[in-house]
Amino acid sequence: MRTDSSAPRPGDLDIFRHLKNDLPAGTVVFLVALPLCLGIALASGVPLLAGLVSGIVGGLVIAWLSGSQLSVSGPAAGLVVIVVDAIAALGSFEAFLVAVVLAGVLQLLLGVLRAGNLGSCFPSSVIKGMLAAIGITLIMKQLPVAFGFASAKEALTRVPQDVQAIDAWQAALGAITEDALIVALVSLVILFVWETARIKRLPVLGKVPAPLIVVLWGVAYHALMVTADPAAALAEHQRVTLPEVDSLGSLFGQLRSPDWSALAKPELYMTAVSLAIVASLETLLSVEAADKLDPLKRVSSPNRELQAQGVGNVVAGLLGGLPITAVIVRSSANIQAGARTRLSSVVHGVLLLLSVLFLAQVLHWLPLAALAAILLQTGFKLAKPTLFVAAWKQGPAGWVPFVVTIAAILATDLLIGIFIGLICSMLFVINANMRGALSLTSHDGAYLLRLNKDVSFFSKSRLRRYLDQVEPGSELVVDGSRCHFIDRDILEVLDDFVAHAGPRGIKVELRAMPGPGEPGVQAAAAPGSAPVSTAALPSAAG
Secondary structure, three states: OOOOOOOOOOOOOOHHHHHHHHHHHHHHHHHHHHHHHHHHHHHHOOOHHHHHHHHHHHHHHHHHHOOOOOOEEEEOHHHHHHHHHHHHHHOOHHHHHHHHHHHHHHHHHHHHOOOOOHHHHOOHHHHHHHHHHHHHHHHHHHHHHHOOOOOHHHHHHOOOOOOOHHHHHHHHHHOOOHHHHHHHHHHHHHHHHOOOHHHHOOOOHHHOOHHHHHHHHHHHHHHHHHHHOHHHOOOHHHEOOOOOOOOHHHHHHHOOOOOHHHHHOHHHHHHHHHHHHHHHHHHHHHHHHHHHHOOOOOOOOHHHHHHHHHHHHHHHHHHOOOOEEEEHHHHHHHHHOOOOOOHHHHHHHHHHHHHHHHOHHHHOOOEHHHHHHHHHHHHHHHOOHHHHHHHHHOOHHHHHHHHHHHHHHHHOOHHHHHHHHHHHHHHHHHHHHHHHHEEEEEEOOEEEEEEOOOEOHHHHHHHHHHHHOOOOOOEEEEEOOOOOOEOHHHHHHHHHHHHHHHHHOOEEEEEOOOOOOOOOEOOOOOOOOOOOOOOOEOOOOO
């Protein structure tokens, strides 16, 4: 059971005590985070610097305030859908930054109000459906980039609208950049091969993060093409482009600022709520997963984590960065690299800052297709076929909300899709509760209606069907000994049945009905028969 205590254990306060573990771990996380920060910014359609800014804030701000020793925060693939839709709705990235700041304020408020158990309110089928929908969206958005296009929209502009289907396919295939496709395909092979047990067992190579190998491959391939045939090399818009900075002052000069006039737009506030809810969910799930992987078995404070994430998102929004969450990919890489304290996350933030200051020229040689491959693998992991198979094996109660959540998110947006999936899951819970709440048995003209558990108004139609089966001239016992609560609507149905039972010759006994024992509906008996001993039915639910 998770507790809300974040009291440090021995050794947690003196973080420099584990410097020999945290320095190399932070370096590994930096090598994993660098391409991910760039790739998520690419997928979001924002300046690539925005992704690096969020990674830096995650390391230098959130890590110090976090309730978790080992989780790593930064821009998350799970928020790409919201970012893209919100920028389109609000009209600019600067307006979207205001929503990021407001989302951070909401997260901070959630932490203060001790809403850290928010993630427990959502069924796993809905959360898995949300992640799968994000994965599918990532794949759809990054495939065109892997083919050498800037986006799916640009790919469509290369295809004439007034041609036949075959000619359209030929036009699309002819517009593909072969070098970008080669970079992406080889990158995908590297990423998936690096996941195999054979590679992981290698003493040195198995310790190198796969995204780093992809970055080195992409830079090396572009350098080779520039040497062999400069005219055929990837164009500038097909490679990473970062502003030239040589100091912190010039870096701040390149950052975007929020457009506070967007506060007048009503859609801004829905965007902020969407960001706060989804970012909080992803953070809480990632922190819980990191706690399970922690070799020291420490338990993080979810409320403190929400407060830290809120502060981080306020800072990221003010500095022109993407929204931030705790991210399980970076967190697991951090733990596997031997991290012991939050210092490793701080180290990764410092290295990201240094890369912006000194590695812009090197990163300019990195093809965007290599980043697209990293995101394609991320999308595949989020929506892998085994996830669908596992959901199917859970039966309709697990499978249907999972699929409905995916379809709703793809058809609408992330927040609406989540709530549609939540409603679908609730309907299954209600149906299961209705099935077991009432049971009716009969023998030789005698009927026994049991109230097996608390009976709400959802069971009203089933109760009426059961009462309709009671034949005139028979006896009915309503047994409430297993029930602790009866909804007022249920009482009214029983009240009405008892009132009309006498003329139909039905004897009714209400046995052990819950309630305060106030005088209520009296049982009706057939004309001329002996009175039936009854328990009082309370006029209001107890």
